[in-house]
Amino acid sequence: MLIVLGLGILWFSGVCAAILDGRRRWVGFASVAAILAAIAALVALGMNVRDEGPQTMTAGGWPSGVGIGLTADMLGVTFALLSLGVLLAALTFEVFNGVRSQSFPALVLLLGAGLTGVFLTADAFNFYVFFEIAMISSYILTGYGDEGRQLRSATIFVIVNLLGSAFFLMGIAALYHQTGRLDMAGIAARVALLNPTSVILSAVLIFTAFGIKLGIFPFHFWLPAVYTGTRPAVAAILSGAVANIGTYGLLRWGGGMLPDELHTAAPMFFALGVISILYGSLQALSRRSVAEVVAYSSIGQVGFILVALAIGGPAGFAAAVLFAIVNAVNKTLLFLSENLRGWLTGFAFAVGAFSVAGVPPAGGFLGKAGLFQVAAQDDNWIVIALVVVGSVLSFIYMFQIYQRRFWTPEVAESANAVASPVSVRAVVVVLAIITLLIGFWPEPVLWVSEQAGQSFATTRP
Amino acid sequence: MNNDMARQAARLLLLPTWMVAFAILIKGYSDSGDGFSGGVIAALGVIMQYVTFGTAVAEKLRPVRYARQIALTGLLLALATAFTPVLRGQSIMTHFPGPNEHATHIGSLELTTPFLFDIGVFLLVMGVCVGVFDLLAHATRRDRS
Numbered sequence A: 001m002l003i004v005l006g007l008g009i010l011w012f013s014g015v016c017a018a019i020l021d022g023r024r025r026w027v028g029f030a031s032v033a034a035i036l037a038a039i040a041a042l043v044a045l046g047m048n049v050r051d052e053g054p055q056t057m058t059a060g061g062w063p064s065g066v067g068i069g070l071t072a073d074m075l076g077v078t079f080a081l082l083s084l085g086v087l088l089a090a091l092t093f094e095v096f097n098g099v100r101s102q103s104f105p106a107l108v109l110l111l112g113a114g115l116t117g118v119f120l121t122a123d124a125f126n127f128y129v130f131f132e133i134a135m136i137s138s139y140i141l142t143g144y145g146d147e148g149r150q151l152r153s154a155t156i157f158v159i160v161n162l163l164g165s166a167f168f169l170m171g172i173a174a175l176y177h178q179t180g181r182l183d184m185a186g187i188a189a190r191v192a193l194l195n196p197t198s199v200i201l202s203a204v205l206i207f208t209a210f211g212i213k214l215g216i217f218p219f220h221f222w223l224p225a226v227y228t229g230t231r232p233a234v235a236a237i238l239s240g241a242v243a244n245i246g247t248y249g250l251l252r253w254g255g256g257m258l259p260d261e262l263h264t265a266a267p268m269f270f271a272l273g274v275i276s277i278l279y280g281s282l283q284a285l286s287r288r289s290v291a292e293v294v295a296y297s298s299i300g301q302v303g304f305i306l307v308a309l310a311i312g313g314p315a316g317f318a319a320a321v322l323f324a325i326v327n328a329v330n331k332t333l334l335f336l337s338e339n340l341r342g343w344l345t346g347f348a349f350a351v352g353a354f355s356v357a358g359v360p361p362a363g364g365f366l367g368k369a370g371l372f373q374v375a376a377q378d379d380n381w382i383v384i385a386l387v388v389v390g391s392v393l394s395f396i397y398m399f400q401i402y403q404r405r406f407w408t409p410e411v412a413e414s415a416n417a418v419a420s421p422v423s424v425r426a427v428v429v430v431l432a433i434i435t436l437l438i439g440f441w442p443e444p445v446l447w448v449s450e451q452a453g454q455s456f457a458t459t460r461p
Numbered sequence B: 001m002n003n004d005m006a007r008q009a010a011r012l013l014l015l016p017t018w019m020v021a022f023a024i025l026i027k028g029y030s031d032s033g034d035g036f037s038g039g040v041i042a043a044l045g046v047i048m049q050y051v052t053f054g055t056a057v058a059e060k061l062r063p064v065r066y067a068r069q070i071a072l073t074g075l076l077l078a079l080a081t082a083f084t085p086v087l088r089g090q091s092i093m094t095h096f097p098g099p100n101e102h103a104t105h106i107g108s109l110e111l112t113t114p115f116l117f118d119i120g121v122f123l124l125v126m127g128v129c130v131g132v133f134d135l136l137a138h139a140t141r142r143d144r145s
Helices: A004-021 A025-052 A074-097 A104-120 A124-142 A147-179 A184-193 A196-214 A221-227 A232-242 A245-258 A257-285 A288-311 A311-337 A345-358 A366-377 A382-404 A409-417 A423-441 A443-453 A455-459 B002-027 B035-053 B065-088 B115-145
Strands: A055-058 A069-072
Touching: A004 A025, A004 A055, A004 A069, A004 A104, A004 A443, A004 B065, A025 A104, A069 A074, A069 A257, A074 A104, A074 A232, A074 A245, A074 A311, A074 A423, A074 A443, A074 A455, A104 A124, A104 A232, A104 A245, A124 A184, A124 A221, A124 A232, A147 A184, A147 A196, A147 A221, A184 A221, A184 A245, A196 A245, A196 A257, A196 A288, A221 A232, A221 A288, A232 A245, A232 A288, A232 A311, A245 A257, A245 A288, A245 A311, A245 A455, A257 A288, A257 A382, A257 B065, A288 A311, A288 A382, A311 A345, A311 A366, A311 A443, A345 A366, A345 A382, A345 A409, A345 A423, A345 B035, A366 A382, A366 A423, A366 A443, A423 A443, A443 A455, A455 B065, B035 B115, B065 B115
Parallel strands: none
Antiparallel strands: A055 A069
């Protein structure tokens, strides 16, 4: 029952919120409460997974393998909780800030339902359906604000991601044609029996689709325009929650269903990851606005996730999950605090900046340390050098933008002119404290990502 | 379309279209057809009014005015049918009465929870199609003026 509880709460409350006017404060707070309830349900589900192993439910009470199933393992629950946490922060931020459109809370809730479904489904086609629920909500969210800038970025976002969805659907159709199955375990079992060369094209389509979602190097072109054009809360949602589909998708489909193909593609992933890191960092160095720097830095940070995936194995996957968690928290914090003014916003932004750079007390160093550790075990000097170079570059561009934003006299003066509401700043400060907590008390996050990285040991036949 | 014949036909055909749509929904349990295609056909009946009478007349129809409510009611009904078994400790979308259990019949129609689910889908699809068409009609009218 727990497995669908969070999904049900979000879906029902999303539909109810769609009837109401989301600009009213109580609707906003009720939506925040709904996300909190869903998070509580998922935490309880996570406890069960920890104690009893993966939980499953087959729709309609059919035997498993016949009916459409849901499976919750550590990987799925982790990503669902991470995404809902980001949605919670962004929605609370926007409710305190004043919601501008009737549909905003409803869309965030439906996006949450779609994401939870993506992370908990055990069926390839249902993955696509939930994926579309999430994507359609985020298409409309990207246009939130209804100004020219937002509508322009929404157009880019929709066109690029529809292309990604089409690739993904073709990939699923091809896999179905080859294996005759749509349940993920079934596909994995049949793919293992097939000649890898016959599956490689489907794998390429699917990996490309997730690459577009993530915004890795050759597919990054949409990302800066979209992240800088949307409103901060939406940018946080896109980079902290929606981008998780990409990481999770590569892990679930690559690690869980197409492991041989992932292994074949590893050098490619590695190369793309390296290019993404260097390209994103160098572009970020040359930009002057906060949103642009953070957007380009996203391209760079995602490169690290790809490198971790290319290393592969439970340790590599764990590093990828760890990096995804830390990156989502960082990006949410940075996008939400970019335009705030007043006491403590500088602190919050600095924590986010140091976290991206990987400076110890902030949580971000964990992701890089994890990757460093994995690389050191294999004596993989290229990765070690890459982590160091990437960290140095990100330190330079984050510090540069921090200086420009908070230390330039005229900017600092206008900053004192209108302070943002205390409640809005409180959201950001809480996020900053969470980032610091992850750094000071890393055990829970490390444990969760380690468990998540091992998810495939059980699902692989 | 300024044609008396078309207007008469459109007005006369609205209710039969809905009748056919509902028949296709019910027929789905023994033959091809389901709530989705029924909903599309029901919406086509309304869209026919747009084409023949124009936006100003058509949007006074009740299914158009309440398109949003129809769609959301349908979605809630379908979701409620899907999630209610969960509250009873069963899997999601488990239908009631179960296989080989007694179900009330109306003619050849068995009253089971999947029927409710299909009505939800029917309303959702109809509401969304009509709503989207109404938006499109308004968009083109705005462009012209």
